[in-house]
Amino acid sequence: MRIFLDTANVEQIKHGVRMGVVHGVTTNPTLTAKEGNADYEAVSKDICALVPGPVSIEVLVEGVEPMIKQARLIAGWASNAVVKVPATAEGLEATSTLAREGIKVNMTLCFSLNQAVLAALAGAAYISPFVGRMDDNGSDGMRLVEDIVTVYENYGFSTEVIAASIRHPQHCVAAAMAGAHIATIPYNVLIQMTQHPMTTIGISRFLADWQRLAGK
Numbered sequence: 001m002r003i004f005l006d007t008a009n010v011e012q013i014k015h016g017v018r019m020g021v022v023h024g025v026t027t028n029p030t031l032t033a034k035e036g037n038a039d040y041e042a043v044s045k046d047i048c049a050l051v052p053g054p055v056s057i058e059v060l061v062e063g064v065e066p067m068i069k070q071a072r073l074i075a076g077w078a079s080n081a082v083v084k085v086p087a088t089a090e091g092l093e094a095t096s097t098l099a100r101e102g103i104k105v106n107m108t109l110c111f112s113l114n115q116a117v118l119a120a121l122a123g124a125a126y127i128s129p130f131v132g133r134m135d136d137n138g139s140d141g142m143r144l145v146e147d148i149v150t151v152y153e154n155y156g157f158s159t160e161v162i163a164a165s166i167r168h169p170q171h172c173v174a175a176a177m178a179g180a181h182i183a184t185i186p187y188n189v190l191i192q193m194t195q196h197p198m199t200t201i202g203i204s205r206f207l208a209d210w211q212r213l214a215g216k
């Protein structure tokens, strides 16, 4: 399973890349707006330059033709730019055109297996089931990830599954067990994944034991 950071914060992305564990990034209008820079193109290009892998950038318009037009522009911003399009009928229509042009699409806001099957049939490169938002709504978000992975394997679909809307480290464990190709995670979850109290205690004990000898 690869890790993407679900953020538009440049410092967080740089740290994740320095650790050698962050391959790509997913942004959305909410995350980008949080950074306070209204130049969508400039912020997105900066992020694309920081990571080796794909950076998902969402369209900011509705309607098939406007989405296609904006997606073509976004795809031209960087060689690793991936266009995020919602998993709707209009989104599918846009995706099938864009996929035929060789533009990679991440179909976002996926909340059902049917949406995921349609995304694969339309030629999406990625599908993003929103695990945390499903859990918030009383459904089992990770069950959807498992089902998508199973069905994609059944039919040999090449669309990759991004477990999205991740809320805590246990979601990452479950996404890996479910066979998600990618988990896109907030920075705080990445940091939580690195932590274990026994590791912290172990380091203190090792250092204290050595210092006792050194102090003799």
Ligand code: E4P
Binding pocket: 006, 026, 027, 028, 108, 128, 130, 132, 133, 164, 165, 166, 184
């Ligand atoms: C995915 O690509 C989205 O940016 C993201 O995971 C949404 O997560 P949220 O439910 O925490 O907003």
